[in-house]
Amino acid sequence: MPESAAELLQGTLALLILQTLSRGPDHGWGVAQQIQDRSREILTVNQGSLYPALHRLEEQGWIESEWGISTNNRRAKFYRLTTVGRKQLVRETHTWTQFAKAVHWVLQPV
Amino acid sequence: MTLRNLFRRRRFEQDLDDELRFHLEMQTARNIERGMTPNAARALAEQEFGRMEHAKDEVRDARGLTWFDDVRRDVRFSLRTLARTPGFVLVVLLCLGLGIGANAAIFSIINTVLLKPLPYEKPDEVVNAYETFFMGSGDGYGSVSWPNYDDWATRNRSFSSLAASKSTGVVLRGTEATERLSASNVTANYFTALGIAPLRGRGFAPTDAQAAEADVVLLNERLWRTRFGADPALIGRTINLDGRERTVIGIIPAAASINTMAWLPLIVTPEEAAARGSHNLAVTGRLRAGVSIEQAETDLKSIAEAIKREHPDQDPSRSARLRPVLTDAVGNIKPTLMILLGAVGLVLLIACANVANLLLARAASRQHEVSVRLALGASRARLVRQFLIESLILATGGAIIGGALAWFGLKALQPMVARALPRASELAIDGKMFVFLLGVAVVSAVLFGLVPALQATRGDLRGSLTQAGMRGSTGAQAGIRSALVVAEIALSLVLLAGAGLLLRGLLLLQGTATGFSTENVLTAHLTLPDSAGAGKGNFAMPLLEAIRTIPGVRSAGMISRLPIQSTGTNGNYSVVGHPAPERGKEPLAEFRYTTPGFLTALDIPIKAGRDFTEQDLRDTTSIILINATLAKREFPNQDPIGQRIKFDENEQYTIVGVVGDVKQGGLDREVMPELHFPARAGGNARDMTLVVRSTVPPTSLTPAIRAALRQLDVGQPLYREMTMDDVISLSLTSRRLNLWLLGVFAAVALVLSATGLYGVIAYLVNQRTREIGIRMALGAKPWGVVAMVMRQGGTLVLTGLALGLIGAAAVTRVIASMLYGVSPRDPITFVVVTAVLGGAALLATFVPARRAARVDPIQAMRSE
Numbered sequence: 001m002p003e004s005a006a007e008l009l010q011g012t013l014a015l016l017i018l019q020t021l022s023r024g025p026d027h028g029w030g031v032a033q034q035i036q037d038r039s040r041e042i043l044t045v046n047q048g049s050l051y052p053a054l055h056r057l058e059e060q061g062w063i064e065s066e067w068g069i070s071t072n073n074r075r076a077k078f079y080r081l082t083t084v085g086r087k088q089l090v091r092e093t094h095t096w097t098q099f100a101k102a103v104h105w106v107l108q109p110v
Numbered sequence: 111m112t113l114r115n116l117f118r119r120r121r122f123e124q125d126l127d128d129e130l131r132f133h134l135e136m137q138t139a140r141n142i143e144r145g146m147t148p149n150a151a152r153a154l155a156e157q158e159f160g161r162m163e164h165a166k167d168e169v170r171d172a173r174g175l176t177w178f179d180d181v182r183r184d185v186r187f188s189l190r191t192l193a194r195t196p197g198f199v200l201v202v203l204l205c206l207g208l209g210i211g212a213n214a215a216i217f218s219i220i221n222t223v224l225l226k227p228l229p230y231e232k233p234d235e236v237v238n239a240y241e242t243f244f245m246g247s248g249d250g251y252g253s254v255s256w257p258n259y260d261d262w263a264t265r266n267r268s269f270s271s272l273a274a275s276k277s278t279g280v281v282l283r284g285t286e287a288t289e290r291l292s293a294s295n296v297t298a299n300y301f302t303a304l305g306i307a308p309l310r311g312r313g314f315a316p317t318d319a320q321a322a323e324a325d326v327v328l329l330n331e332r333l334w335r336t337r338f339g340a341d342p343a344l345i346g347r348t349i350n351l352d353g354r355e356r357t358v359i360g361i362i363p364a365a366a367s368i369n370t371m372a373w374l375p376l377i378v379t380p381e382e383a384a385a386r387g388s389h390n391l392a393v394t395g396r397l398r399a400g401v402s403i404e405q406a407e408t409d410l411k412s413i414a415e416a417i418k419r420e421h422p423d424q425d426p427s428r429s430a431r432l433r434p435v436l437t438d439a440v441g442n443i444k445p446t447l448m449i450l451l452g453a454v455g456l457v458l459l460i461a462c463a464n465v466a467n468l469l470l471a472r473a474a475s476r477q478h479e480v481s482v483r484l485a486l487g488a489s490r491a492r493l494v495r496q497f498l499i500e501s502l503i504l505a506t507g508g509a510i511i512g513g514a515l516a517w518f519g520l521k522a523l524q525p526m527v528a529r530a531l532p533r534a535s536e537l538a539i540d541g542k543m544f545v546f547l548l549g550v551a552v553v554s555a556v557l558f559g560l561v562p563a564l565q566a567t568r569g570d571l572r573g574s575l576t577q578a579g580m581r582g583s584t585g586a587q588a589g590i591r592s593a594l595v596v597a598e599i600a601l602s603l604v605l606l607a608g609a610g611l612l613l614r615g616l617l618l619l620q621g622t623a624t625g626f627s628t629e630n631v632l633t634a635h636l637t638l639p640d641s642a643g644a645g646k647g648n649f650a651m652p653l654l655e656a657i658r659t660i661p662g663v664r665s666a667g668m669i670s671r672l673p674i675q676s677t678g679t680n681g682n683y684s685v686v687g688h689p690a691p692e693r694g695k696e697p698l699a700e701f702r703y704t705t706p707g708f709l710t711a712l713d714i715p716i717k718a719g720r721d722f723t724e725q726d727l728r729d730t731t732s733i734i735l736i737n738a739t740l741a742k743r744e745f746p747n748q749d750p751i752g753q754r755i756k757f758d759e760n761e762q763y764t765i766v767g768v769v770g771d772v773k774q775g776g777l778d779r780e781v782m783p784e785l786h787f788p789a790r791a792g793g794n795a796r797d798m799t800l801v802v803r804s805t806v807p808p809t810s811l812t813p814a815i816r817a818a819l820r821q822l823d824v825g826q827p828l829y830r831e832m833t834m835d836d837v838i839s840l841s842l843t844s845r846r847l848n849l850w851l852l853g854v855f856a857a858v859a860l861v862l863s864a865t866g867l868y869g870v871i872a873y874l875v876n877q878r879t880r881e882i883g884i885r886m887a888l889g890a891k892p893w894g895v896v897a898m899v900m901r902q903g904g905t906l907v908l909t910g911l912a913l914g915l916i917g918a919a920a921v922t923r924v925i926a927s928m929l930y931g932v933s934p935r936d937p938i939t940f941v942v943v944t945a946v947l948g949g950a951a952l953l954a955t956f957v958p959a960r961r962a963a964r965v966d967p968i969q970a971m972r973s974e
Contacts, residue, residue, distance in 0.1 A: 028129060029136040047133060047158070051126075052168035059172055067125075070132075072139070077129045 013045070013053050015096055018081060018089040021063060025080040027070060028054055054079060062088050119175075126169060180492075181499065188500040198472060199504070201865075202465050206508025208858045209461025210550050211515030212454040214539075216851075217546050218516065219527070220447050222537045223440050229365035230435075231305030232396075237403055237432045239272070239393040239410060244427035244695055251431045253389040256382050258417060262393070262430070265413045268406035272395035273300040279637050279797060280372060281826060283350040284337070290637060290829040291333070292369045293351075295376040301328075301362070303396045311345040311360030318359075319375040327356040328373040331364040368535055386417075386424055394435065407432045425682075426693055440532050446844075449925055450851055453608065456601050457855045457862075458554060463594045463601075464866040466558040469501070470591050471873050473566035480566055493567040501559025502552070509551035513539070523850070530844035561590065588874065592906055595870050598863035599910025599951060600917055602856070606943040607918035608925055609856035612849040614939050615930040619842065625772035625781075626673060627713035631834035632808035633672055634800045634815065636826050649822070650705050650789060650798070651724055656818040658707075662806035667708025668789060668798045670701075674841050675799075677775035683785065685744050686754040686762060699740060700774055700782050703789035703798070709769060711801040712834070717741070719751040719767030727790045734763040738771045740783035755785065763787075776841045778930045800828070808833050848928060860950055863910075868954040871903045875962045882962050883970025892963035899962050903955030910951070911944055 020026065020034045031054070032045040057063045062085030070076040081089070134155050141151030170176050192199050227233045240251035241258060254262075254274070263272040275296040282289045298314040301307070309331055318326050327349065329338075338344050348355040351372065362373065382388065397406055410430035418426060473480075480493060517539055520527065528534040565587060638649055650668055657666045671679060682696035691697065706722045708714075717738055726733060734755060741750045756762045763785075771781045789798065804811055812831055819828060832840070875882070882895055922934040932939065 027132065029133045032133075033140075047130075048165040048168070051130065051133075051165050052172045055169045056172040059174075070136075074132060074135070075128070076132045077125065 011092075012096075013049060014057060015089070015092045016043075016045075017050075017053060017057060017079075018062065018085055018092065021079055021081045022086065022089055025066075025068075025078045027076040027078050029076075030070075031079070057085070060088075061085070122173070122175075126166060130165070180495075184496050184499045185503065188496065188503050192500065192503065195472070198468060199507075202468055202504050203507045203511055205461045205464045205468075205862060205865075206505060206554065207511030207515055208862070209454075209458040210508050210512030210547065210554065211519065212457045212512075212855055212858065213550055214512050214516035214543060214547055215519050216447070216450050216454045218520065218537065218539055218543050219531065220451060221540070221542055221546075223531055223533050224444060224447065225542075226533075226536065228436055228439060229306070229363070233436065234434070235397045235399075236304060236435045237395060237397060237406065238435055238438050239395060240431045240433065241389060241414075242427075242429045242431045243425065249427075249429075249431075254391045254393045255386050255389045256378050256391060257384065257386040258414070258428075259391055259393055260383075261417055262410055262413055265416075266406070266409050268398060268401045268409040269303075269395040270398045271299045271303040272393060273297045273303040274376060274391040274393050275300055276376060276391055277370070278374075280351045280374070281353075281637060282337070282372075283353070288827045289337075290635075290827045291351075291371040293372040293374060294367075294370045295374050297376050300373070300394070301366075303394055304366070305396065306363065306366045308360035309363050310342065311358070313360055314373075314375055319377055324375050324377055325354065325356045326359045326375065327351060328360045328362050329358055330367060330371045331361050333371040334361045335364075386421060403432050403434065427695070443531060446848060446928060449928070450848070450855075452924070453605060453852055453855045456605055457859055458550070459557075460598050460601050460859050460862045460866075462554050462558040463598045464862045464869075465504070465554075466561055467591050467594045467866050467869055469497075469558060469562035470565060470587060470594075471869060473497075473562045474587055474873075476566060484567070490567050494563045497563035497566060498555065498559050501555040501563070505551040505555035505559075508554070509547045512550075513544075513547050523847070526843060526847045526850065529840065530847040565590065588877075591870050591873070595863070595867050595906050596910040596913065598859075598866045599907060599947065600914035602859040602863040603911060603914025603943065603947050604918045604921050605852070605856040605859045606947055607914075607922055607940060609849065609852040610939040610943040611922055611925065611929055611932055611934060611936060612845070612852055614936060615928070615932045616842065616845050616849055618931040619777045619845065622773070622777045624674065624777065624838065625714060625770050626834075628834040628838065630804050630806070630808050631712065632800075632802045632804065632811055632815075632831065633834055633837060634802075634812070634828045634831040635797065636800060636819070636828050637797050638826070651727060653818065653822055654705060654707055656821060657800075657802060657815055660811060660814045660818065662804045662811060664803045664805055665707055665710040666800065666802045667711045668705045668800055669708050670703040670789065670798055671774075672799045672801070672837060673712070673772040673774060674776060674837050677779070677782065680782075681757065683755050683757055686756050688744070697743070697783065700784040702784060702786045704735075704786045705789045708801055711803045712772070713803070714772055715770040717768040717770060718749070719765070721767060721769075722786075722788050726788045732761070732763045733766045733788065735767040735769050735786035736765055737769055737781070737784040737786075739781050740785065741768045743783055777838065801834075845928070845930075860947060863947075864950045864954040867903065867906065867951050868957060870906070871899065871955050872958040872961075874902060875899060875958045878962070879965055879970045882965050883967040886965060887967035887971070895963040895965075896956075896959045899959035900952070900955055903959070904952070907948060907951040907955065911948055914947070915940065915944065 016035050017031055020031050020038075023034075026034065028047075028050055032047065032050055035043055035045050054063070054065075058065055058079070062082060063079045064082050065077050065079050067075060068078045134152075137155035137158065138148070138152045141154055142148055146154065167176065170179070228236070230236050239254065239262065241254045242249040242251045244250075256274070259272075259274045263269075263274075266272065273296065275294050277292065277294050280291050280293045282291050296314070298316045298319055301313045307313075308328065311328075313328065314326070318324060325348075329344075334340055334344065344358050345360065346357065348357050350356075351374075356374070395406075397403065407430065410432065414429045418424060418428070483493060484490070520537065520539075524534075524537075527537065531537075654666050654668070657663055671677070677700055679701045680698055681701060683699050684691055684696055704722065705727065706724055709716060709721050718741075719735075722733075722735070736750060736755070744750070745753060750765050750768055753765050754762045755765065769786070771784075773779060774782060774784065800815070802808065802811060802815070809831070812828070816828055819826065882890075885895065886892075918940065919935055926934045
């Protein structure tokens with residue numbers, strides 16, 4: 001697996017996790033894989049920051065967790081977006097697109 | 111969330127482990143899928159996940175757990191460290207225990223007396239109403255006459271109810287014992303006004319005050335429990351009060367009154383209803399919602415003005431005044447308590463300074479440990495926290511000891527406190543006090559812990575790690591420690607000066623001339639029966655006759671109000687033939703009713719004329735005695751005997767004698783003009799005090815006197831028997847309590863500052879052992895070494911004393927109101943306390959100085 005191609009910007013990981021979980025509950029590993037797959041392997045999530053981020057989001061009340069059984073019949077901890085988290089996702093997505101657009105405009109050749 | 115995690119800690123760690131292991135397994139499986147061998151797959155997954163422990167820490171951080179972990183570790187470490195120096199811990203805990211204990215005791219008194227609301231519904235609405243009157247300098251205020259009360263009650267717009275009461279005494283006659291109870295006659299709306307509902311039965315109805323229905327009584331819960339075994343069937347039954355059967359209609363909760371055991375309807379005779387000049391009612395009311403006490407007072411004052419217009423013959427100086435019940439209940443105790451609070455605050459400061467000193471010494475000896483930890487990468491903040499946690503542990507221990515000391519101390523002082531303080535029976539250690547103790551502990555931990563913590567962690571790494579550094583003496587350290595000791599001595603001097611002034615005041619007061627002799631004098635109260643023959647004289651004289659025949663009795667008499675014990679029955683008078691005083695500005699005199707034998711019994715001299723005779727009690731001639739103060743005031747160059755005093759045009763009394771002055775309301779009060787009337791029928795003194803002088807120990811007479819009383823068969827009990835010495839001593843209780851408390855605090859301060867000084871000097875001597883050794887080796891004499899050390903200590907002592915004297919001179923003024931006959935800057939007191947403190951301080955210096963002189967030069971130099 002390639003080394004992380006891009007250092008994730010501060011706070012971006014949270015946004016990515018929320019977005020990933022908006023598609024349905026998943027465990028930590030699943031979240032990491034989804035982010036990797038959907039970013040076409042450009043973004044690799046460092047486990048060392050993934051789990052603290054998941055716990056921080058849960059502490060914030062944006063996601064909640066529950067122990068369940070994974071597809072390969074293993075006990076795993078599943079995270080799910082809460083209503084508050086869904087609102088937070090909308091807000092952060094909006095902020096992020098604004099930001100990306102702005103950066104894009106600045107980078108336009110004159 | 112965080113707290114829950116903390117309590118489910120084990121579960122949380124397990125879950126976290128499971129979660130991360132699951133991740134690792136999934137990653138391994140993925141690697142195998144991609145064609146790696148299981149071993150390689152796992153190895154790679156683990157490598158990728160190498161920072162698992164770090165990740166865990168970050169997760170714990172995210173959950174706010176690491177902080178608690180660190181603190182828990184620090185606490186455990188601190189406890190271990192402290193356990194290694196039990197002597198140090200013991201001294202610190204004692205210092206803090208004394209400091210915090212003193213504060214806890216005073217706080218619990220303040221909490222009870224000043225902060226706890228009275229047991230009424232909405233106590234802020236309840237106020238006492240008084241009549242004001244001219245009293246020479248400024249207005250006095252006191253009881254209310256029935257007609258004035260009646261006008262206030264019917265005309266005011268400020269009170270939802272305005273009630274009147276009059277305290278009295280009744281004799282409860284039962285099958286087993288006859289007992290005198292404090293009682294009160296009250297209007298029907300009295301309990302409604304206070305907002306107190308009967309525990310059982312009903313309160314008074316307006317009809318209860320109509321003579322025909324008046325044989326009802328309400329009893330205090332306390333009496334109901336002690337005397338009637340809390341019998342619920344007592345309601346509706348009758349009890350015998352003053353020889354009259356009265357139906358118990360209700361029980362009033364004990365909280366309503368400490369003293370009053372029974373309440374009777376207030377029945378007003380037509381004469382009383384007309385006697386606007388007869389002031390004998392206490393008036394209490396509940397303000398209407400939203401009406402302020404000032405508005406209500408204005409309302410009553412305007413009614414008083416109207417009354418004066420309608421009754422021009424009445425005293426024109428009379429008006430109205432309101433006071434909150436709590437203010438009246440606690441009297442003028444508030445400033446005293448605030449002063450004591452200030453004093454215990456000083457004690458705590460001294461204790462904290464002392465502990466800070468000990469911690470500094472300890473920090474110096476731990477310099478090496480600190481340096482090593484700093485070198486190993488511990489942050490200064492971590493170390494400061496570690497030190498502060500140690501302080502907090504010590505403070506908590508001190509708070510526990512202090513709480514215990516306060517509890518035992520208050521218990522020991524309880525009898526004195528109960529007599530000196532209002533509401534003392536409610537005194538208890540409650541939840542508020544624990545919050546207070548916790549607060550004090552935290553504040554003091556910061557106070558005594560922060561400087562040493564900062565000092566200790568000020569890392570000069572190189573220096574500290576070398577041999578020289580291990581000795582840990584830095585100039586700044588010694589400077590701080592010396593400053594702390596100087597502050598301690600100064601603060602102690604302030605406290606000692608305060609206690610010294612109180613003591614001197616009390617001694618002066620005890621030496622004050624009372625005007626009578628107290629040796630072998632027994633006093634006892636009794637209530638003369640209304641029904642005893644034709645008049646009180648007829649009852650009093652046979653009783654006195656009987657008492658005089660008891661072996662050991664030298665003389666016996668009665669008076670309506672005992673000297674020292676009370677003032678309060680008084681009125682305006684004028685001298686027949688003298689120019690009439692200005693209306694409303696007539697002089698005031700204390701009234702007493704006495705029997706023949708009273709003056710002899712207390713050894714009060716007759717300065718001119720004669721005492722009353724038995725004949726005077728039987729006759730109805732209008733004669734009086736006056737005291738020397740009145741004689742001097744009205745008849746400076748005349749013979750008072752034969753002059754006449756009048757109270758109104760119809761009431762003139764001829765002076766037959768002048769008696770010596772006696773202190774009326776207390777040793778610290780000025781003697782007021784006083785008039786004695788013969789205690790006979792027609793006088794309004796029912797409650798009399800028996801005064802018996804004997805040749806035997808006075809209290810041994812009580813049974814014989816009781817027997818004499820029984821012989822006369824009037825069913826009146828004797829109560830409040832005490833010697834005259836006890837009466838005087840009782841009048842000094844609150845002064846004595848103040849002295850006790852302040853004295854104890856000052857003593858604690860003295861001990862603390864002396865030990866603090868001892869600690870510093872001993873430490874300095876220790877530091878200089880080598881130097882002293884060299885000096886001795888070079889021929890210094892032991893006394894020279896002593897002098898050298900004493901000089902060092904003496905400088906600190908003198909600085910502290912000088913600052914303390916300045917502080918004391920500035921501060922003792924606040925206790926001026928508590929002093930008697932002493933200036934707040936009394937030089938004698940200041941000299942004595944300075945000498946005491948200076949002496950103790952020099953002794954504290956001398957002990958280590960002598961040790962220094964015994965240093966063996968060879969040992970001292972070898973030990974380095």
